[in-house]
Amino acid sequence: MSLPDAQVNKNREDTGIGAQVQRVGRFLSGMIMPNIGAFIAWGLITALFIPTGWVPNENLAELVGPMIVYLLPLLIGYTGGRMVHGQRGAVIGAIATVGVIVGAEVPMFLGAMLIGPLAAWVLKQVDTAIDGKVKPGFEMLIDNFTLGIIGAGIAILGKLTIGPVVSWFVDRAGNGVDFLVENGLLPLTSIFVEPAKVLFLNNAINHGVLSPLGVEQASNTGKSILFMVETNPGPGLGILLAFWLFGPRLVRATVPGAIVIHFFGGIHEIYFPYILMKPKMIIAAIAGGMTGLFVGVLMNNGLVAPPSPGSIFAYLTFTPPGGHIGMLLQVTLAAAVSFAVGAALLKFGRGEKAELTEEDVAAERAGAVS
Amino acid sequence: MPSIHGSEVKQVIIACDAGMGSSVMVASTMRAKLAKYGVEVIHSPVDEIPVEASVVLCHAGLAARAQSTAPNAVVMPFQVFMGDPAFVKLEKAISDGETLES
Numbered sequence: 272m273s274l275p276d277a278q279v280n281k282n283r284e285d286t287g288i289g290a291q292v293q294r295v296g297r298f299l300s301g302m303i304m305p306n307i308g309a310f311i312a313w314g315l316i317t318a319l320f321i322p323t324g325w326v327p328n329e330n331l332a333e334l335v336g337p338m339i340v341y342l343l344p345l346l347i348g349y350t351g352g353r354m355v356h357g358q359r360g361a362v363i364g365a366i367a368t369v370g371v372i373v374g375a376e377v378p379m380f381l382g383a384m385l386i387g388p389l390a391a392w393v394l395k396q397v398d399t400a401i402d403g404k405v406k407p408g409f410e411m412l413i414d415n416f417t418l419g420i421i422g423a424g425i426a427i428l429g430k431l432t433i434g435p436v437v438s439w440f441v442d443r444a445g446n447g448v449d450f451l452v453e454n455g456l457l458p459l460t461s462i463f464v465e466p467a468k469v470l471f472l473n474n475a476i477n478h479g480v481l482s483p484l485g486v487e488q489a490s491n492t493g494k495s496i497l498f499m500v501e502t503n504p505g506p507g508l509g510i511l512l513a514f515w516l517f518g519p520r521l522v523r524a525t526v527p528g529a530i531v532i533h534f535f536g537g538i539h540e541i542y543f544p545y546i547l548m549k550p551k552m553i554i555a556a557i558a559g560g561m562t563g564l565f566v567g568v569l570m571n572n573g574l575v576a577p578p579s580p581g582s583i584f585a586y587l588t589f590t591p592p593g594g595h596i597g598m599l600l601q602v603t604l605a606a607a608v609s610f611a612v613g614a615a616l617l618k619f620g621r622g623e624k625a626e627l628t629e630e631d632v633a634a635e636r637a638g639a640v641s
Numbered sequence: 642m643p644s645i646h647g648s649e650v651k652q653v654i655i656a657c658d659a660g661m662g663s664s665v666m667v668a669s670t671m672r673a674k675l676a677k678y679g680v681e682v683i684h685s686p687v688d689e690i691p692v693e694a695s696v697v698l699c700h701a702g703l704a705a706r707a708q709s710t711a712p713n714a715v716v717m718p719f720q721v722f723m724g725d726p727a728f729v730k731l732e733k734a735i736s737d738g739e740t741l742e743s
Contacts, residue, residue, distance in 0.1 A: 290705045297658055297688055304659045471702045474659050525723050532666065532722075540663035540700070544721040547702070580662060 289470060296475020302351040302384050303478040307579045309346055310486070313338040314576020314589055323493055325592055339490050344368050344379045348387030359398070359414075360391030363422045370426035374434020378490050380483035381444075382429070382437035390425045394418060441487055448484060448497065457496065457568050461560030464501055466553050469543045477501040482577045494573030494591050499563070502581035505605030506559030507542040508534050510552055512606070513613030514545050522548070537580025551616050559609025563601045570597035643715045644742040645695050647734035652681045654714070656699040656707050660686030663722055667698065671728065678735050690714065696741065698727065708743065715741045 303310075313335070319325050320332040345365050352364020364387035371382035397417055405413045451457045467476055477500075485497035511533060515526040522545065529541045546552045566572070572594060578585035583602065590598045655671060657664035664684040672682040687706045690697055694714040699707045701718035708716045719725035734741050 289702075290709070293658065293703070293706060294688065297686070300659065301686070301688075304661060471658055471700070522721075525721065528723055536666070538662045538666055538722075540657065541666075541722045543702075544700070547720070 293471060293475065296472050296479050298354065298388075299384060299479030300474040300477070301354055302347050302387065303482055304474060304579075305350055306343065306346040307478075307577070309338075309343060310482075310577055310579070313343060317489075317493075318575045318589060318591065321493065323591065339378050339486070341372060343486070344372055344383040347380060348383035348390075351384055351387030352391035355388045355391035356395040356398070359394060359418055360388075363390045363394045363418055363425070364388065366390070366422035367425040367429055370429025371434040371437060374430035374432075375438035375441075377438055377441055377487055379434065379437065380486055381441055382434060384483065385437065386425065386429055386433055390422065393425065394421055397421060444484060445487060448488065452496065452568055455565075455568055457500070458561040458564040460500055461557050461564060465506065465556040465560045468501060468539070469546045469553060469556070471540070471543070473501060473539060478577070478579070482579075485574075485577060489573070489575055492573075494575050494594070496564070496567050496573045498574040498577050498589070499567055499572065499601065500560075502539075502578050502585075503560065503563045503602060503605050504534050504537065504539070504581050504583055504586070505563050505602040506556045506609040507539055508602075509559050509606040509609030509611075510545060510555055510613050511542050512610045513552075513555065513617055517614050517617040518545070518549075534583055537578075537582025537585060539581055549617070552613055555609045555613035555616060558612045559605040562608040563605030566601045566604050567597070570600065572597045572601055574598075642742055643713050644740055645715050646740050647736070647738045650678075650680055650696050650735050650741075652683065652695065653731065654690055654694045654697045654711075655682065655684045656687040656690055656697055656703065657684070658687060658703065660684055660689065663700070667722060670723075671698070671731075674728070674732055675735065680735060696731070698731065715743045717741065717743075 316331065316338070317324065317335050320328040321335060322332070324332075345368050348368025349361045349365040352367075353361035356363075367386045367390035368379070368383045371379045371386050375382060394417070401413065401417070451460070464476055467473075481497045481500055485495035488495040488497060508530065511526050511530045515523055515530070518526070526545075529545075532538050532541045546556060573591070574586070574589040575591055576589045578589050586598055586602065587595070653671060653675065655664045655668040657667075664686075668682050668684040675682055685691070687699060687703045688710055690707060690711040692711060692713075694711045697707050697711055697714045697716045698719060699716065700722075701720055704716050704718040708714075717727045717731060719727035731741070733739065
């Protein structure tokens with residue numbers, strides 16, 4: 272196994288920076304992803320009962336506000352704290368998050384992602400500093416009061432300073448997003464998003480950045496197109512279809528199953544290896560993503576909650592009334608364009624070196640065994 | 642270089658970035674394949690692989706993180722999520738008693 276070993280080591284060095292970026296992204300998305308069930312509960316209630324929903328109901332719509340203002344940020348701050356300092360970190364993360372919630376006028380997702388881990392980190396430093404110095408029998412008293420006192424302090428700090436500052440920042444970020452949408456620049460984000468996705472930064476980008484901004488926007492306007500930047504299942508579908516019809520013969524058999532898992536199951540990871548196998552196919556993904564966003568901006572599309580996983584079923588569920596034709600066009604045209612570009616790219620490749628393609632794949636698969 | 646003999650494999654960890662999507666999918670197919678050898682298959686976020694893990698399967702793009710989280714585990718990277726040779730190799734090592742290395 273000498274050659275594969277060398278190859279693995281090389282790969283590990285190459286992914287050094289990549290792994291660091293993935294880690295930072297994982298830290299951000301790790302605060303959101305365990306709580307997606309709560310986002311879906313909020314999204315369903317919103318989609319059904321708000322005045323522009325499917326079955327408007329003033330009484331039940333009262334659930335929407337407290338869920339987005341308190342429940343979701345508290346869960347994020349709690350989870351962020353837990354990632355830094357276990358159960359004690361989780362508790363102080365939640366306390367600190369209340370500070371920024373009350374100190375701001377907009378739902379505090381980014382604030383929670385900031386102050387939850389920060390509060391837990393402060394508590395961790397204090398816990399480490401006094402570890403082993405407490406007299407036997409006083410541990411519980413000290414533990415509870417350090418958490419309570421530091422938590423109260425950070426909640427006050429959050430209310431007075433961090434909440435308003437983050438609030439201001441979220442306003443600016445929201446303006447930035449509006450600027451991108453109004454000037455038709457949103458499709459350009461695909462140039463960055465699609466390649467990053469395939470490098471397994473999909474969750475980092477979507478749940479670390481786009482979901483929190485999208486929820487802020489959706490809480491104001493009822494829907495957000497930011498939920499559709501990374502999650503559109505169209506480009507991946509087009510790429511898989513191109514591989515099915517024009518890809519290397521060896522991988523074609525695996526494609527139909529991958530299509531079901533990708534498009535209906537929403538596990539986009541399943542198509543990344545096909546692109547990594549033929550890196551030029553990323554052009555097809557970008558073209559498809561840009562097309563989708565172009566159609567989305569043109570038709571004023573948006574979803575009411577983050578579709579996670581990015582399955583067509585999640586899309587159908589979270590499209591607001593009257594938006595389904597636009598949404599389906601966005602997904603279908605994205606798939607059509609990425610298929611057309613992908614098919615052209617695969618065909619050109621075969622024309623040049625028809626004999627080599629299958630060997631290439633065989634070699635890559637052999638490399639995978641290491 | 643961590644290594645393990647196929648007959649000593651009692652548990653296999655399937656890892657992905659969030660531990661919620663692709664790893665769960667791969668884990669359910671591997672579980673079906675490895676159940677007859679009495680091997681437990683669980684899924685995990687790549688940064689939270691248990692320290693006592695002995696065998697980890699994850700996509701090649703995440704292998705470096707997996708190895709640094711679990712330095713003593715044999716990390717077996719795969720390229721595709723269905724029908725990758727790494728899956729076959731693992732099952733064969735367990736059934737025929739071959740040695741696996743990171």
